[in-house]
Every structure is written in structure tokens, then in C-alpha cells.
Amino acid sequence: MATATDRTGMDRWEKENAKAPLRETPPTTVSSVPIEALYTPESLNGFDYETDLGYPGQYPYTRGVHASMYRSRLWTMRQFAGFGTPADTNERFKFLLEKGQTGLSTAFDLPTLMGLDSDDPRAYGEVGRLGVAVSTLDDLHRLYAGIDLSQVSVSMTINATAIIIMAFFLANAEDEGVDWTKLRGTIQNDTLKEFHAQNEFVFPPEPSVRLVVDVIEFCTKHVPQWNTVSISGYHIREAGSTAAQELAFTLADGMHYVEQGIARGLDVDDFAPRLSFFFNAHNDVFEELAKYRAARAIWADVMRNKYGARNENSWKLRFHAQTAGCSLQDKQPQVNLIRVAYQAMAAVLGGCQSLHTNSMDETLALPSEHAATLALRTQQVLAYETGVTNTVDPVGGSYFVEALTKQMEQEARVYFDRIDQLGGMISALERGFFRREIADAAFVYQREMDAKHKLIVGVNAFQETDEKPIETLVIDDHVEKEQIASLRQIRTKRDPRAVEKSLAEIRRVAGTSDNLMPALIAAARAHCSVGEMMNTLADVFGRYDGAAKW
Amino acid sequence: MTARINTMSNKLAPIRVVLAKVGLDGHDRGIKVVARALRDAGMEVIYAGLWQTPEAVVRTVAEEDAGWLGLSILSGAHMTLVPKVMALLRDAKLDHVGLLVGGIIPETDIPRLQEMGVARVFGPGTALPEIVDFLRQRHEAARA
Numbered sequence: 001m002a003t004a005t006d007r008t009g010m011d012r013w014e015k016e017n018a019k020a021p022l023r024e025t026p027p028t029t030v031s032s033v034p035i036e037a038l039y040t041p042e043s044l045n046g047f048d049y050e051t052d053l054g055y056p057g058q059y060p061y062t063r064g065v066h067a068s069m070y071r072s073r074l075w076t077m078r079q080f081a082g083f084g085t086p087a088d089t090n091e092r093f094k095f096l097l098e099k100g101q102t103g104l105s106t107a108f109d110l111p112t113l114m115g116l117d118s119d120d121p122r123a124y125g126e127v128g129r130l131g132v133a134v135s136t137l138d139d140l141h142r143l144y145a146g147i148d149l150s151q152v153s154v155s156m157t158i159n160a161t162a163i164i165i166m167a168f169f170l171a172n173a174e175d176e177g178v179d180w181t182k183l184r185g186t187i188q189n190d191t192l193k194e195f196h197a198q199n200e201f202v203f204p205p206e207p208s209v210r211l212v213v214d215v216i217e218f219c220t221k222h223v224p225q226w227n228t229v230s231i232s233g234y235h236i237r238e239a240g241s242t243a244a245q246e247l248a249f250t251l252a253d254g255m256h257y258v259e260q261g262i263a264r265g266l267d268v269d270d271f272a273p274r275l276s277f278f279f280n281a282h283n284d285v286f287e288e289l290a291k292y293r294a295a296r297a298i299w300a301d302v303m304r305n306k307y308g309a310r311n312e313n314s315w316k317l318r319f320h321a322q323t324a325g326c327s328l329q330d331k332q333p334q335v336n337l338i339r340v341a342y343q344a345m346a347a348v349l350g351g352c353q354s355l356h357t358n359s360m361d362e363t364l365a366l367p368s369e370h371a372a373t374l375a376l377r378t379q380q381v382l383a384y385e386t387g388v389t390n391t392v393d394p395v396g397g398s399y400f401v402e403a404l405t406k407q408m409e410q411e412a413r414v415y416f417d418r419i420d421q422l423g424g425m426i427s428a429l430e431r432g433f434f435r436r437e438i439a440d441a442a443f444v445y446q447r448e449m450d451a452k453h454k455l456i457v458g459v460n461a462f463q464e465t466d467e468k469p470i471e472t473l474v475i476d477d478h479v480e481k482e483q484i485a486s487l488r489q490i491r492t493k494r495d496p497r498a499v500e501k502s503l504a505e506i507r508r509v510a511g512t513s514d515n516l517m518p519a520l521i522a523a524a525r526a527h528c529s530v531g532e533m534m535n536t537l538a539d540v541f542g543r544y545d546g547a548a549k550w
Numbered sequence: 551m552t553a554r555i556n557t558m559s560n561k562l563a564p565i566r567v568v569l570a571k572v573g574l575d576g577h578d579r580g581i582k583v584v585a586r587a588l589r590d591a592g593m594e595v596i597y598a599g600l601w602q603t604p605e606a607v608v609r610t611v612a613e614e615d616a617g618w619l620g621l622s623i624l625s626g627a628h629m630t631l632v633p634k635v636m637a638l639l640r641d642a643k644l645d646h647v648g649l650l651v652g653g654i655i656p657e658t659d660i661p662r663l664q665e666m667g668v669a670r671v672f673g674p675g676t677a678l679p680e681i682v683d684f685l686r687q688r689h690e691a692a693r694a
Contacts, residue, residue, distance in 0.1 A: 110573070110574035110575060110625055111574060113574075114574050114601075116574070122574065122603070123574070124630065125573065125627040125629075125630025125631055126573055126574055126575075126625055126626075126627045126630075129625060129626045129627060130575075130625055130626060194576075198576055199576025199577075199578060199600055200574075200576050238577075238579070239578075239579045240579045240583070326579070328674075329674060329675050330654075330673050330674050330675060331675055363654055363673075363674050364654065364656050364657070365626070365654075365656055366626075439579075439582050439583075439586075442579050442582065442583050443582075443583050443586050443587075446583045446587075446678060447678070449677070450677045450678050450679060456675070459675040460675075460677065469657045469658070472656055
């Protein structure tokens with residue numbers, strides 16, 4: 001038998017391995033990180049299970065945030081949906097709940113994300129197209145009509161205008177007689193990554209972060225079960241970053257929010273347990289699951305040791321995962337089902353708390369009902385048929401997985417130092433650091449695909465000459481007209497003096513350091529629109545146009 | 551890049567391309583990658599940036615005296631935005647400017663865009679050399 005000091009087996013393996021030629025595509029991750037031929041105890045360099053890894057549900061949570069993970073409770077299957085009018089999306093929500101989905105996730109259209117009303121000239125052609133159009137409290141009411149908000153958890157993907165939509169949500173809950181303390185859900189409310197990647201920002205970075213912290217502060221006091229920020233790496237990855245950049249930039253954003261919350265005078269343990277994360281699930285199974293494990297270990301460490309959190313819930317990084325939209329192809333779209341299934345498995349092996357699986361037709365259009373059903377079924381097969389849920393952290397202790405987890409952690413820490421050297425988050429952002437890093441990585445990736453160092457089935461390998469198109473969802477033009485008509489009706493019906501008074505109050509509070517939420521809730525009740533409130537805030541905060549830098 | 555191509559592009563007037571994101575969609579990964587590839591291929595690239603209105607884009611094309619305009623649209627608003635840009639190019643007597651569209655464009659919309667006068671639609675998965683070669687070929691054909 002070989003022992004740690006007896007390297008006969010190892011020496012023989014090294015010789016044999018060196019003789020065997022490599023395949024043409026280099027063994028690197030999706031992020032172009034080279035991978036060793038074999039991982040052994042030596043790769044872990046004095047690894048001690050008790051101190052370096054530990055147990056699920058215990059610091060530093062590398063093996064998961066819960067002791068029994070999916071044996072007790074499966075992840076939440078949360079499919080993102082939204083298109084057309086609030087009534088159209090409401091119908092899709094009810095369809096998904098009926099098919100066995102366990103939480104709702106709301107996509108808003110681009111005008112709403114950018115703070116423009118449906119009747120704004122710049123919204124022309126985009127109303128209800130990529131998500132649902134919400135301009136007023138009335139729209140939000142129709143969006144969730146007939147869904148018991150004290151029972152179903154709701155996620156809302158919105159950032160620059162998050163605080164306004166949250167104000168609508170809270171006003172609506174009150175109207176429906178649902179106590180704020182009963183509300184469960186998540187608002188994305190992560191504007192920093194908009195500047196890095198997603199490009200739906202309106203105000204300059206500092207007032208943008210102030211609004212994020214206003215939501216954190218208000219919900220910490222009044223909506224205790226609400227996840228106040230979903231700190232998102234998803235979009236950073238979609239914009240072309242590597243896995244390590246996604247990890248590092250997301251956690252750096254999280255740390256900035258924590259610092260701002262503390263600066264606001266909040267006790268870290270009062271708000272940190274309600275911060276959640278959102279990561280991408282890309283093609284490379286091991287790189288992805290190592291990323292989630294590293295994320296938990298780093299977050300636990302910084303929350304405990306850098307920010308002095310004492311509540312264990314503040315140390316736990318809980319995350320939602322979504323399979324990688326950017327990995328989907330328009331060639332042979334059914335093949336996307338297979339990509340999504342492997343990506344979803346990586347997310348589950350990495351211990352996600354909730355998951356969205358993309359539909360196979362997303363490079364062509366918004367998901368059809370058929371494609372959306374298959375995407376959900378993919379999760380159900382994973383949960384009930386594959387057996388990956390049977391034991392906690394089934395990949396833990398693999399030499400490869402543990403080595404890659406450590407490596408990921410180190411790469412992220414190198415980035416934290418670079419961000420510090422650039423003067424911290426806002427200064428690095430304003431210098432274009434994040435955008436540049438991400439664009440460079442995107443370019444490298446595309447070059448490798450063009451050179452066929454990375455093969456993508458149906459795209460640069462295994463192409464079909466005769467492809468049959470699949471059926472896709474068509475959003476018809478009635479949406480824009482209906483939305484504009486209903487908005488005009490609200491504008492004529494409401495009390496113009498109440499509107500003016502509430503907008504004036506928003507303007508006043510924006511100029512102070514007080515929390516804006518109460519003024520926004522009052523404005524929602526006076527039927528002020530998203531656009532009116534955003535324009536009022538822009539008068540005080542200014543608008544940010546850092547977008548043309550590349 | 552090979553020396554042969556370098557000498558060729560020296561003799562020709564350089565290809566000038568304005569690239570822009572029109573509408574509200576912020577997906578700029580593709581357009582930035584394309585911008586860099588065209589620039590590396592010796593073309594003059596003006597990236598107008600995000601959230602451009604059709605009017606602003608056409609103004610940039612005129613000011614920059616560009617021969618090509620590349621629009622990136624991943625929001626599904628292409629059937630509204632492209633005809634508008636087309637009409638504005640005609641009004642500005644810029645009919646000679648070639649229009650390229652990139653992004654998420656359903657198969658059934660591609661022939662409709664081409665009928666409107668779009669020179670080419672590049673979808674996801676397009677290799678960068680394909681775009682470079684297309685522009686070079688058209689450029690040489692126009693000169694011949």
C-alpha cells in the first residue's frame with residue numbers, strides 16, 4: 001500500500017500521464033483556468049478536515065448553510081417570469097403556481113427598470129416586452145391580484161427603481177390587509193452591479209447606494225422577513241466575466257453595502273441576515289460549485305472577522321442561482337435543455353437555496369409555456385429522480401473540489417486587494433475598473449471560441465445544416481396601447497394637488513439624509529408614477545452617464 | 551493579423567463603423583467584443599454607447615462620416631427601432647450607409663429586416679472573423 005511518504009504510485013502515475021498526449025481542446029475551465037491532470041492529498045497541502053472544512057450549518061459553511069440541506073427541505077424552484085400587462089403576468093404566475101412552482105419571481109420591462117413610464121417616448125417599442133410594465137400602484141395591484149402574499153414568497157428583479165417598486169409593494173400589501181411582518185420575498189435592489197455589468201442605472205453611484213441602504217434600513221425595521229438586497233453576480237458573469245471575477249466583484253459589492261449599512265448606524269447583526277446573493281450557474285460544473293463554496297467561506301470570514309458580526313445568521317451566505325443565459329445558443333435550441341440541466345446540477349451540488357432554470361428558447365424570444373414548463377420539469381427531475389439531494393454536500397472532500405474551492409477563494413482575495421488599492425468600491429467603479437476587467441474577459445472568451453479552443457455544440461462544432469425553427473412566444477402590440485391607456489386614465493382621475501404635494505415631499509427628503517421610503521409610499525398612494533418619482537429624485541441626485549466608456 | 555491584410559487596408563480608405571445600443575437594453579457584452587475585434591482588424595470604430603435614440607445614432611453616423619452602422623438590440627424592440635433608424639438615415643440622405651443588426655432576433659424577423667434594407671443580421675454565436683470578413687468584402691466590392 002502506498003502511504004503519504006511512499007510515492008511509488010504517484011511517480012508511476014506521473015510518468016504514465018506525461019507520456020499520454022493531451023486532447024486538442026486544452027483542459028481549462030470555462031474561465032480559462034488551467035486544471036491539473038489529477039488532484040491528490042498533496043494538492044491540499046496539509047488540509048485538516050475539522051479546521052479547513054468543518055460541517056454543514058457551521059462556520060465557515062463551505063459545506064452548506066444548513067445542517068441537513070435538501071434532506072429536510074428542497075431548494076425553492078423559482079422561475080422568473082414577466083411580460084406584457086400586469087394582467088398577462090398575473091396569469092403566467094397562476095399557471096406556474098399550478099404546475100408546482102414554489103415561489104414567484106417578477107421580471108419588469110426595461111422602461112420600468114429605467115424609471116420611465118409606459119407613455120414616455122423613450123419607452124416606445126419596449127413596453128411589456130422583456131418583463132411586465134408597472135408605472136403605478138394600480139399596476140402592481142393587478143400584478144399580484146388573487147395571490148396570497150402572506151403565503152407565497154415573491155421576488156422582484158429591479159434595481160435603479162427598486163425603492164419605488166418596494167414602496168408600491170408595501171402600499172399594496174397594506175391595501176390587501178397583509179401585515180408587513182408576514183411578507184416574505186426578495187427585492188434585487190443591487191445597483192452596484194448595474195454599473196459593473198447590467199447597465200440599468202439612473203443616478204450616480206453614491207445616491208444609488210443611498211437608495212439601496214434606505215431599503216435595507218426601512219425593511220430591517222418594518223419588514224423583518226424580507227430579503228433586502230440580492231447581491232448579484234449573475235449579470236456580471238453574463239457580461240462576460242470569469243467565475244473568479246463574478247465571485248470577487250459580487251462579494252466586494254456586498255461588503256460595500258454592509259459598510260454603508262454600518263455607517264448609517266445600523267447594527268450589522270440586525271440587517272446582515274437579510275442580505276442574500278444571486279449567482280450564475282454556467283457550463284463548467286466544478287468551477288461553478290467551487291465558486292459557491294468559496295463564496296460561503298469568504299462571506300462567513302469577512303462578516304465575522306472584518307465586520308464583527310456575532311449572529312450566525314449574519315455569517316451565512318444564502319443564494320439564488322440561475323442557469324447561464326449567455327451559455328444558451330440559437331443553433332439547435334433544444335440542446336439548451338441539456339446545458340440547463342447540467343448547470344442546474346452544479347447549482348444544487350453547490351448548495352443553492354433557490355434556482356431558476358432557463359428555458360431552451362431564450363436566445364430566440366421570451367419563454368413559451370411549453371419551454372417554461374420543461375425548464376421547471378428539469379428542476380423536478382433533479383430534485384426527485386437523480387439522487388443528488390440524498391446526502392449533504394456530496395462533493396465535499398473531493399481533492400479536486402477542495403483544491404479548486406481554495407484556489408477560487410485566493411483569486412477573489414487578490415481582487416479585494418486590487419479594489420482597495422484603487423481606493424475602494426466607488427473609486428474603482430468610477431475609474432471603470434470592473435467594466436474593463438469584465439470586457440477583457442469577454443473578449444478572451446470569444447477569441448477562444450473563434451479559435452475552437454472551446455467547442456460549443458451546434459455553434460463551432462457538430463452543426464446541423466437543416467434546422468427546423470421552434471415555436472416562440474409573441475408579445476402582441478396591444479400591450480403598449482393598453483398600458484398607455486390605463487396610465488392616462490389614472491393621470492386624469494387622481495388628485496393633482498396630492499400628486500404635487502407628494503413629489504415635493506420626495507424632493508425635500510432626497511436633499512436630507514432621511515429615509516425616503518415613507519415619502520415614496522405616500523406618493524404611491526397619491527398615484528404618482530414611477531417616472532414622476534424618478535424625475536423628482538433626478539432633480540436632486542443628477543443622472544449618471546458613464547456608459548460609453550469601453 | 552497577416553502582413554498582406556495590413557498592406558491592403560493601407561491602400562484602401564479605412565472602414566469606418568459606428569456601433570450603438572439603441573433603446574433601453576443594456577446588454578453590451580456583444581457590441582463591445584465586436585468593437586474591439588473590428589478595431590483590431592484595422593477599422594475605425596466609434597462606439598456611441600448605451601441608450602441611444604434613433605435620432606442620436608443617425609446624427610453620430612453623419613458627424614463621423616461612417617460607412618457602416620451596427621445596432622445591437624437584445625430587447626425584442628428591433629421591429630420598432632430598426633425601421634425608425636432606416637427612415638431617419640434616408641431623410642438624412644445617408645442611404646449609402648450599410649446597416650448591420652446584432653443581438654437576439656427571432657428567425658422569422660430576419661427576412662423582414664433584410665427587406666427593410668438591413669445588410670446583415672448577426673445572431674448569438676457569430677464568430678468575430680465572420681463579421682470582419684463581411685465588412686471587408688463589402689468594402690472591396692464597393693470600391694471595385
